[in-house]
Amino acid sequence: MTEFIQMIIDALSLGSLYALGALGIALIFGVIRLVNFAHGDTIAFCVFALLWPSIDAAAIVFAGNLPTILLIPLILLLGAGLSVLSEIIVFRRFRSANPATMMIASFALGFVIRYFLLMLYSSRPKSINLWANLSEPIDLYGARVPLLQIVTVAITLGILGLLTLFLKRSRYGLEMRAAAENFTMARMLGVRANRVIMLAFALSGMLAAATGLIVVTQTGTVDIQMGASLMLIAFIATVIGGLGSLTGAVIAAYLIGAASVLMQVVLPLDARPFRDAFVYGAVILTLIWRPNGLFVPRSAKQRV
Amino acid sequence: MTLLTVDGISVSYGKLTALRGASISVKEGESLFVTGPNGAGKSTLLKAIAGVVALRAGTITLTGTTIDGKSPEDIARLGFSMVPEGRDVFGSLTIDENLRIGIGMRADKDAAHRDLETVYSVFPMLAGRKHKPAGVLSGGQQQMLVIGRALMAKPKLIAIDEPSLGLAPKVIDDVYATLLKLRDAQGLTLLIVEQSSARAMLTGGRMVLMRSGEVVLEGDARQLARGNALQKAYFGYGDH
Numbered sequence: 001m002t003e004f005i006q007m008i009i010d011a012l013s014l015g016s017l018y019a020l021g022a023l024g025i026a027l028i029f030g031v032i033r034l035v036n037f038a039h040g041d042t043i044a045f046c047v048f049a050l051l052w053p054s055i056d057a058a059a060i061v062f063a064g065n066l067p068t069i070l071l072i073p074l075i076l077l078l079g080a081g082l083s084v085l086s087e088i089i090v091f092r093r094f095r096s097a098n099p100a101t102m103m104i105a106s107f108a109l110g111f112v113i114r115y116f117l118l119m120l121y122s123s124r125p126k127s128i129n130l131w132a133n134l135s136e137p138i139d140l141y142g143a144r145v146p147l148l149q150i151v152t153v154a155i156t157l158g159i160l161g162l163l164t165l166f167l168k169r170s171r172y173g174l175e176m177r178a179a180a181e182n183f184t185m186a187r188m189l190g191v192r193a194n195r196v197i198m199l200a201f202a203l204s205g206m207l208a209a210a211t212g213l214i215v216v217t218q219t220g221t222v223d224i225q226m227g228a229s230l231m232l233i234a235f236i237a238t239v240i241g242g243l244g245s246l247t248g249a250v251i252a253a254y255l256i257g258a259a260s261v262l263m264q265v266v267l268p269l270d271a272r273p274f275r276d277a278f279v280y281g282a283v284i285l286t287l288i289w290r291p292n293g294l295f296v297p298r299s300a301k302q303r304v
Numbered sequence: 305m306t307l308l309t310v311d312g313i314s315v316s317y318g319k320l321t322a323l324r325g326a327s328i329s330v331k332e333g334e335s336l337f338v339t340g341p342n343g344a345g346k347s348t349l350l351k352a353i354a355g356v357v358a359l360r361a362g363t364i365t366l367t368g369t370t371i372d373g374k375s376p377e378d379i380a381r382l383g384f385s386m387v388p389e390g391r392d393v394f395g396s397l398t399i400d401e402n403l404r405i406g407i408g409m410r411a412d413k414d415a416a417h418r419d420l421e422t423v424y425s426v427f428p429m430l431a432g433r434k435h436k437p438a439g440v441l442s443g444g445q446q447q448m449l450v451i452g453r454a455l456m457a458k459p460k461l462i463a464i465d466e467p468s469l470g471l472a473p474k475v476i477d478d479v480y481a482t483l484l485k486l487r488d489a490q491g492l493t494l495l496i497v498e499q500s501s502a503r504a505m506l507t508g509g510r511m512v513l514m515r516s517g518e519v520v521l522e523g524d525a526r527q528l529a530r531g532n533a534l535q536k537a538y539f540g541y542g543d544h
Binding site for chain 2: 185
């Protein structure tokens with residue numbers, strides 16, 4: 001029983017992390033059909049901002065020393081800022097380009113951000129201890145779970161709730177949903193394209209910041225590569241969920257999280273090091289079964 | 305007063321020329337019926353006015369303001385409301401949300417909410433299903449919804465592309481009856497594009513015929529729809 005609870009919590013917290021990453025990609029894809037591969041590097045950028053630029057092995061904590069109440073808004077703002085700047089400086093020029101061109105541009109932008117960080121901080125991973133008290137285990141029906149896992153799940157659910165409320169209840173949310181379904185029609189009804197797109201980038205940037213803060217708190221390591229692997233899984237989640245479907249992206253992210261944790265438990269000991277092969281195998285099977293993903297958004301369906 | 309002037313516009317899609325020097329004008333309060341065979345450039349004409357496709361030559365003015373080169377959202381704000389071919393309802397949004405999108409650009413929010421009530425009273429079948437996704441509506445109902453949606457933007461001019469596309473004859477009659485009722489009650493200015501000229505008998509007003517990206521004939525809608533000048537122009541004057 002305790003093992004089962006442990007597993008559930010593991011799956012939920014891993015899935016939460018993937019879900020935040022996947023949402024950051026799905027939000028932008030929904031509006032301008034761009035798969036933003038720079039998202040992972042935006043995550044890394046937000047985490048590096050906790051440190052003072054220095055190529056020394058020892059990390060000099062900078063923004064990370066701020067009180068939580070200032071730190072979180074600052075990092076969120078930074079993520080939103082970088083993301084909006086990417087839109088204005090880079091992606092805006094490619095708006096009428098084909099999706100492949102935009103994707104290549106996002107790869108390039110990702111490398112620019114990554115090498116910018118490399119210049120300032122060197123490639124050595126650094127350690128930082130953020131919210132140390134969160135790593136203490138708590139007792140949950142006999143299972144001992146790190147408080148951080150519970151907090152991760154709670155924060156993610158909170159973010160999902162707020163985002164849903166924003167999309168469903170606010171004027172801007174309505175405009176974003178309309179634009180995601182049919183951008184041209186939305187514009188012909190007076191929806192301002194630039195505003196909606198910048199808003200999507202700002203939200204995505206904030207999600208990147210939140211993702212980064214959670215990862216760094218979990219791992220205690222700041223690494224130039226940290227965004228890349230998360231980005232890959234998040235991207236896979238958006239594809240499995242059905243590109244453009246936010247709900248799909250979130251559900252697929254939790255499914256991948258659950259699959260990873262489940263494989264870790266049920267696979268024979270010898271096969272466990274190859275867990276990811278099994279997870280990605282399941283991804284292939286899912287895509288063979290449903291090539292367009294689990295949830296096909298209306299905007300992707302053929303219009304008559 | 306002339307509301308819209310389209311003066312000698314040309315539009316190309318790559319090497320394909322869709323419009324070559326087409327000109328039309330619409331006066332306040334009138335209905336202009338644009339007809340012509342498939343590929344004549346009728347839809348492109350509307351898209352050019354809406355700012356969705358770029359012009360290669362010519363100018364477009366709406367209430368004295370030059371609008372060519374402006375963004376679709378700015379043109380919508382100047383009072384041009386478009387009902388595109390195939391209707392383009394936002395299927396995942398509710399009926400109510402579809403209608404409310406156009407309110408965003410209006411300064412008179414109170415009047416906008418009164419207009420919403422008006423739209424619901426004109427289309428009672430929409431009122432009963434406000435919070436259903438618009439995708440569940442039938443083709444005819446969707447056509448009514450997009451007309452209502454266009455009205456919510458409080459336009460000076462409504463352009464409708466192929467309102468009868470894919471609808472049963474009885475439903476087409478309903479759509480036109482509603483359109484004409486709205487025109488007479490609210491003093492709307494209409495620009496209707498149809499491949500078939502039959503409905504021009506209902507709308508009256510002026511009619512233009514387009515062929516190969518040009519306006520080739522213009523006159524009184526009912527007269528043209530009745531006579532055979534239209535057929536001649538439609539199929540060409542034996543010039544090829």
